[in-house]
Every structure is written in C-alpha cells, then in structure tokens.
Amino acid sequence: MxxxxxxxxxxxxxxxxxxxxxxxxxxxxxxxxxxxxNGKSVNLKSIxxxxxxxxxxxxxxxxxxxxxxxxxxxxxxxxxxxQGLSD
Amino acid sequence: MAKKLSGxxxxxxxAIAKAFRLETPDLTVEKQTVDNPDEExxxxxxxxxxxxxxxxVIKQKMLEDLGEEHAEIFSAHLLVLSDPELVDPIKQKIxxxxxxxxxxxxxxxxxxxxxxxxxxxxxxRERAADIRDVSTRVLAHVLGSxxxxxAEIHEEVILIAEDLTPSDTAQLNKxxxxxxxxxxxxxxxxxxxxxxxxxxxxxxxxKTVTKDSEQGVTVIVDGLEGNVIIDPSEAELAxxxxxxxxxxxxxKEWAKLVNEPSVSKDGHHVELAAxxxxxxxxxxxxxxxxxxxGLYRTEFLYMGRDxxxxxxEQFESYKKVVENLDGKPVVIRTLDVGGDKELPYLDLPKEMxxxxxxxxxxxxxxxxxxxxxxxxxxxxxxxxxNLKIMFPMxxxxxxxxxxxxxxxxxxxxxxDKNVEVSEKIEVGIMxxxxxxxxxxxxxxxxxxxxxxxxxxxxxxTMAADxxxxxxxxxxxxxxxxxxxxxxxxxxxxxxxxxxxxxCGEMAGDEVAIPLLLGLGLDEFSMSATSVLPxxxxxxxxxxxxxxxxxxxxxxxxxxxEVKQLVEKTFL
Numbered sequence: 001m002x003x004x005x006x007x008x009x010x011x012x013x014x015x016x017x018x019x020x021x022x023x024x025x026x027x028x029x030x031x032x033x034x035x036x037x038n039g040k041s042v043n044l045k046s047i048x049x050x051x052x053x054x055x056x057x058x059x060x061x062x063x064x065x066x067x068x069x070x071x072x073x074x075x076x077x078x079x080x081x082x083q084g085l086s087d
Numbered sequence: 088m089a090k091k092l093s094g095x096x097x098x099x100x101x102a103i104a105k106a107f108r109l110e111t112p113d114l115t116v117e118k119q120t121v122d123n124p125d126e127e128x129x130x131x132x133x134x135x136x137x138x139x140x141x142x143x144v145i146k147q148k149m150l151e152d153l154g155e156e157h158a159e160i161f162s163a164h165l166l167v168l169s170d171p172e173l174v175d176p177i178k179q180k181i182x183x184x185x186x187x188x189x190x191x192x193x194x195x196x197x198x199x200x201x202x203x204x205x206x207x208x209x210x211x212r213e214r215a216a217d218i219r220d221v222s223t224r225v226l227a228h229v230l231g232s233x234x235x236x237x238a239e240i241h242e243e244v245i246l247i248a249e250d251l252t253p254s255d256t257a258q259l260n261k262x263x264x265x266x267x268x269x270x271x272x273x274x275x276x277x278x279x280x281x282x283x284x285x286x287x288x289x290x291x292x293x294k295t296v297t298k299d300s301e302q303g304v305t306v307i308v309d310g311l312e313g314n315v316i317i318d319p320s321e322a323e324l325a326x327x328x329x330x331x332x333x334x335x336x337x338x339k340e341w342a343k344l345v346n347e348p349s350v351s352k353d354g355h356h357v358e359l360a361a362x363x364x365x366x367x368x369x370x371x372x373x374x375x376x377x378x379x380x381g382l383y384r385t386e387f388l389y390m391g392r393d394x395x396x397x398x399x400e401q402f403e404s405y406k407k408v409v410e411n412l413d414g415k416p417v418v419i420r421t422l423d424v425g426g427d428k429e430l431p432y433l434d435l436p437k438e439m440x441x442x443x444x445x446x447x448x449x450x451x452x453x454x455x456x457x458x459x460x461x462x463x464x465x466x467x468x469x470x471x472x473n474l475k476i477m478f479p480m481x482x483x484x485x486x487x488x489x490x491x492x493x494x495x496x497x498x499x500x501x502x503d504k505n506v507e508v509s510e511k512i513e514v515g516i517m518x519x520x521x522x523x524x525x526x527x528x529x530x531x532x533x534x535x536x537x538x539x540x541x542x543x544x545x546x547x548t549m550a551a552d553x554x555x556x557x558x559x560x561x562x563x564x565x566x567x568x569x570x571x572x573x574x575x576x577x578x579x580x581x582x583x584x585x586x587x588x589x590c591g592e593m594a595g596d597e598v599a600i601p602l603l604l605g606l607g608l609d610e611f612s613m614s615a616t617s618v619l620p621x622x623x624x625x626x627x628x629x630x631x632x633x634x635x636x637x638x639x640x641x642x643x644x645x646x647x648e649v650k651q652l653v654e655k656t657f658l
Contacts, residue, residue: 012394012432015210016163023166046172047163048199051214054206 002074003064006086013056018085023047025080031067089319092293096313097279100288101331102266106306107244112232119187127181131188134228164221189229196222210431245306251278266308268296268315283614284368290315341619345376349622355630361615366407371615379416381612382590386424401464409472416473423447423479447480462497469509481516519543524572527579537576541591563646564593577607601657605637
C-alpha cells in the first residue's frame with residue numbers, strides 16, 4: 001500500500017476539470033485508489049465520488065493506493081496534483 | 088389549416104422549411120420484475136456505449152468550434168458514464184432485485200442527483216444537472232427512444248424547441264438548420280444572440296410553437312417581423328417566397344455598401360461598429376463592413392466553465408480580436424457579471440434585486456485579484472492593435488477613479504517588467520445609470536469616451552425590470568426622458584473634446600438612428616447584421632434635418648409622439 005498527502009493550493013479547489021484529470025489518471029491503474037478528505041474516503045476512480053467531497057482551496061487530502069501498481073499510481077497522481085492543484 | 092403565431096423577432100431574415108421538433112421523448116419509467124437480469128444488463132451496457140459514442144461526437148464538435156474549455160464539460164460527462172460508483176450499483180440492482188434496467192438506472196441516478204442537490208454549494212448543486220443530463224441520455228437509449236441529436240440533422244429544417252441550450256446551439260449546423268422558433272426567450276437571451284451571430288432567422292418567445300407544430304409540417308419563420316406560420320396556405324407560401332426573395336435582393340443591395348463610408352446625405356461621418364461576444368464573431372464584423380468593435384462582451388470568456396480564465400487565455404482572446412481588426416478600434420468591456428449573469432464558481436449570494444446589486448464594476452473593485460488579471464491581459468493585448476478599455480455599471484466618479492488607478496498600477500508593473508503596452512489606450516465608461524448621465528460633464532473631464540448602454544439605461548430610468556413582461560410597456564427607447572439623458576451625455580463629451588458611442592439595441596434601430604444622428608452620436612455599435620442596413624439608412628438622411636427633428640423630439644410629451652414624428656419624416 002502507498003499513500004501521500006497533498007495540500008490543495010488551487011483557488012477553486014478540486015473542481016470538474018482537475019477532478020476529471022485525477023479520475024482519468026486513477027483509472028489507468030489496477031490498484032484500488034481512494035481519496036480521503038475531512039474524514040470521508042471515496043473511490044478516486046469515481047468522478048461523482050471525488051466531486052461529492054467538495055474539496056476547496058487550502059484543504060489537505062490523502063490519496064491511498066492498494067494493489068500491484070500502488071507505487072506507480074501514487075507517483076502518477078502526484079504528477080497530476082503538481083499541475084496546478086497542489087504545490 | 089395554417090396557424091399564425093407571433094413572438095419576438097430575434098434574428099433577421101426569412102426561412103421556409105419543414106419543422107424539426109427538438110424534444111425530450113417520454114421517459115416514464117415503470118418498475119418491472121424480469122426473469123433474465125443478464126439481458127437487462129446487456130441492454131444497459133449497450134445503452135451506455137451508445138451514449139458515450141454520442142458524447143464523443145458532441146465533445147469533438149465543441150472542441151473544433153469553441154475550443155477546449157467548452158469541451159471539458161463533456162469529458163466530465165463521459166467520466167460519469169464510466170463511473171464505477173454509478174455503473175456497478177445499477178448492475179447489482181438489476182441482478183439482485185431482478186428489476187428492469189431503466190428502473191435500476193433511474194433509482195441509482197436519482198440518489199446521486201438528490202445528493203448533489205442537497206449540497207450547500209451552488210457549484211455542487213449545478214452538478215446535479217450534469218448527472219441528470221447524462222443519465223437521461225442513457226435512459227432514453229434503454230427505453231428505445233433515444234434523444235434526437237442536432238448533429239444528426241441532414242436536411243433543411245426549421246428547428247422547433249421550447250428553448251435552446253448552449254450545447255444545442257453549439258451543435259447547430261447552419262447548412263441544414265435554416266431557422267428556429269422557440270416557446271420562451273427574449274431578444275437578449277442566449278439563443279437569440281447565437282442566432283444573430285450565426286445569421287440564422289429566428290423567432291423566440293412564441294409561447295406555443297411546440298404545442299402547435301407537428302414534426303415535418305412546413306413552417307415559415309419571419310425573423311424580420313417576429314411572425315411564424317405553421318402549415319401555410321399556398322397563398323401565404325407564395326407571399327413569403329416573394330418576401331424571402333426581396334430580402335435576399337435587399338441584402339445584395341446592402342452588401343454593395345460593405346466598403347463604403349458611413350456618411351449621412353450631407354456628408355457627416357459617424358462610426359458604425361459591431362458588438363461581439365467571442366473572437367469567432369470577428370468574421371461577421373468584417374463581412375458586414377463594420378468600422379470597428381464598439382462592444383466586446385468579455386463575460387462569455389468566463390461563462391460555461393468551472394473556473395476563472397487565466398491571464399494568458401484572456402490575453403490570447405483579446406489579442407486575436409485586435410489583430411484581426413487590424414488597427415480598427417476595439418472597445419473591450421471589462422467583466423460584467425453578477426446579478427442575472429451568474430458565474431457559479433464565484434459562489435455569490437442570491438440577491439433580491441440582482442439588477443441593482445453586486446455586479447459588474449462593483450464586484451470587480453471588491454474582488455480586485457480577479458479584476459487585475461483581466462486588466463493585465465487587456466494591457467498586454469493593447470500592444471497588438473487599437474484597444475480601448477471600458478468599465479461597465481459606473482455610478483460614481485469614485486468608482487471610475489478606483490478602476491482607473493488599478494489599471495495604471497498594473498500598467499506600471501508591466502512596464503517595469505519590460506512588457507510591451509500601448510502608450511495611448513483610451514479608457515472610457517458605460518453610461519447605464521442615470522446618475523452617471525446626469526453627471527456626464529464631470530465624468531467627461533476624466534474619461535476618454537462614453538458608451539451608452541441603452542438596455543440598462545432605459546430600465547434604470549423607467550424603474551422597469553426588463554425581464555418582467557408585465558412592465559415591458561415601460562421599455563421606451565424613444566421616451567423624451569431617455570433622449571434628454573442621451574443628449575446630456577453626448578453634449579458633455581463634445582464639450583471636452585471626447586466622443587460618445589452607443590452599444591445597446593437602440594443603436595441599430597431604424598427609428599432611433601435619425602434621432603441619434605441628430606443628437607450628435609459619434610459611434611453606433613450594434614449586431615453585425617444590422618450594420619449594412621444602418622449604413623444604407625444613414626446615407627439617405629441629412630444630418631441637418633435629423634438635428635431639427637431631434638430638437639423637436641426632445642420637447643414632445645410621449646414615446647409614441649416621438650416615434651410618429653420620426654416615421655413621418657424619415658420612414
């Protein structure tokens with residue numbers, strides 16, 4: 001299992017476009033990937049799950065991956081995060 | 088039996104073709120117990136695939152026509168259809184409860200829709216509409232009555248709909264859609280603006296066209312008068328074919344004026360400019376021989392998306408417009424949202440009186456981080472052409488000074504960073520609020536120009552909400568009260584050697600044009616398609632005569648008297 005925590009710096013938080021990018025990325029891995037925020041955890045392969053969290057600017061979120069390609073998944077998602085979502 | 092309807096003439100021209108009804112099929116869902124759940128699951132999977140294929144086509148079309156930002160929403164829609172949290176529970180439900188696919192789909196989708204609708208954030212609530220939109224598309228396939236897609240029209244039609252959404256209009260193919268008629272909407276609603284920029288004849292607000300017309304019946308759309316005839320008689324068809332031919336002939340006459348100057352019969356020159364919403368509209372501006380852009384509404388850049396456009400993106404849009412205008416003036420209005428034009432991602436509170444509320448420059452001065460991004464983009468684009476900046480909804484000199492100070496600060500910062508900025512950018516204001524019209528002599532000392540926004544100036548002067556049909560009789564552009572305000576503004580600008588333009592509907596109106604010419608208006612900005620008719624009209628009027636009529640009009644008692652005077656003299 002691998003996990004990493006990010007602080008969201010994007011002004012609009014995780015809205016549709018970044019959410020789309022994260023979900024698309026997560027879908028490329030075999031591992032189960034979750035996004036946890038504010039005590040709730042959702043499937044990061046689910047666009048509606050991610051959007052339902054309503055992650056705003058300044059939030060801390062944790063991504064967890066469990067499965068054969070867990071490390072790659074975290075790495076791949078970190079890259080998406082760095083594209084304007086998180087520092 | 089022919090049936091006549093009258094609505095609002097939204098886009099000029101005449102079209103005759105078969106009706107194509109854009110409608111949502113009956114999607115009533117009943118719970119049924121099924122013996123073979125696998126079959127239902129297969130049906131569901133097939134419907135998902137068909138829906139995805141349709142969305143891919145729409146997304147591609149959006150991408151080509153309107154760019155990546157507008158296509159994003161369809162990427163999100165596609166992801167919803169691949170969402171395991173949606174798809175898996177539906178399949179489980181079919182399997183475990185042995186129910187039909189449509190029932191399972193509706194149950195699960197509705198849960199998500201109510202979940203999003205219950206959220207305390209406007210933006211999230213709007214996502215409920217997205218889920219409804221995509222799940223309806225799948226449901227229609229499951230039920231075997233797919234939603235007709237505009238992209239599939241391959242013969243000449245008149246589109247009939249309750250209303251057209253931005254995604255509908257984005258899919259319109261001008262080659263086949265000859266005109267459209269809607270039940271609801273006004274001259275400034277989205278569908279009407281799109282119809283004018285695409286130059287498709289349209290009548291909106293017909294109230295009952297969807298009820299009164301059947302699929303395939305012949306329909307005449309008269310976008311000049313706002314009339315619709317369903318199933319016309321031979322005589323009516325002949326009459327409108329003649330009208331259509333006359334209109335085409337008239338257009339050919341007008342087209343000869345494309346490169347002619349806009350001068351009155353006695354040689355007085357005014358500028359005839361066009362209003363635009365996106366860089367794509369520039370083509371229409373040039374084809375119709377406009378001498379500039381008198382109003383570039385930048386809010387379209389901010390709408391239909393989920394976050395603010397960044398500086399570079401804005402810069403590219405502004406640069407494209409000023410470059411394509413090749414030295415002709417381009418007046419760019421800074422962000423005019425709030426009130427009725429909402430940006431969900433700004434999450435502004437709902438207001439009792441949106442037109443009197445926190446909007447336009449009021450919002451920009453308060454949220455100046457956002458405003459400064461736009462100012463920098465404008466300043467950078469100024470190096471590429473003849474760009475002028477205009478602030479909307481200015482009520483006090485203080486507001487103008489604050490906005491101007493921010494502009495100067497951003498300009499200095501750019502210059503310090505060696506970014507090229509035009510030396511002489513004219514900075515003006517919209518005159519929409521009566522206080523500003525009254526104080527025009529003071530404003531004229533500080534601004535470079537005025538542009539009168541008549542739609543708002545009229546509604547604020549007459550205290551009549553222009554969205555409220557019951558008080559629409561108070562929308563009186565020719566009321567002497569309005570004409571006097573217009574005169575005050577024009578005179579004030581001329582006393583300081585400045586100029587005044589007008590960018591509301593009134594500037595292209597054939598009754599108003601002689602009056603405005605007589606009052607000394609310098610620039611008339613209108614829908615691109617109105618430019619040539621206006622030029623043609625202008626060339627037949629002498630300024631001297633227009634002046635004497637305008638002077639008389641100012642002393643008349645009512646709007647109706649003014650209208651009669653102009654019609655008697657010039658029309």
